[in-house]
Amino acid sequence: MKLEKLESILKRMLDGNITITARSITRLNDSPFKHASDLTRNPDRRNLVETYQARQQELRALIEKTDKSSRTNLQARVARLVKENELLKEELELLVASHKAMLLAVGEMGGMAAWRRFFPTWEETRKRLSQLRALPTAEVTELSGRQK
Known part of the structure; x- marks a missing residue:
């Protein structure tokens, strides 16, 4: 349940180009996680966050390359x-x-x-x-x- 909620939050952050960190996830109003360690201690959650962070870095690099007015x-x-x-x-x-x-x-x-x-x-x-x-x-x- 929390893993699905986390993935939903991460997709929304990725779509909104909001920097993804464990701390930024806990600051969201609808986040079920109260502390960054709630995300970093659990291997499945940590892997999901790291996967989305890597996607965000790739996306930002691609935007930088293609945006003529960057x-x-x-x-x-x-x-x-x-x-x-x-x-x-x-x-x-x-x-x-x-x-x-x-x-x-x-x-x-x-x-x-x-x-x-x-x-x-x-x-x-x-x-x-x-x-x-x-x-x-x-x-x-x-x-x-x-x-x-």
Whole structure:
């Protein structure tokens, strides 16, 4: 009788993904067992509890493997994305620096007219480059002794 009741409790705990231990079984309201030793001293009860514990471990391992949004998979994905983000930031910094140098060189070779030939939509491109801070900056100062 108690073995059947125990099996019923264990099935319910397994279905509800409630961790199966001798102590957790005794805490249930409908449990006929008052102490954990009521389960661990009796070989048949202990074997039944151990069987269900093994099933629960297998089930949890299977769920972990198949669940694409499991905690382990999410942590690995976040770590991969953080690393990828850092790499992209480094690449952006390199491209911005090289772009500034390229614009300075084009400026020396032919100025804005030469640059516009490569970028027909130069105004939109210039706005985007400005947002990325990829345009070289220069401070213009007026010379005081010159006549206009």
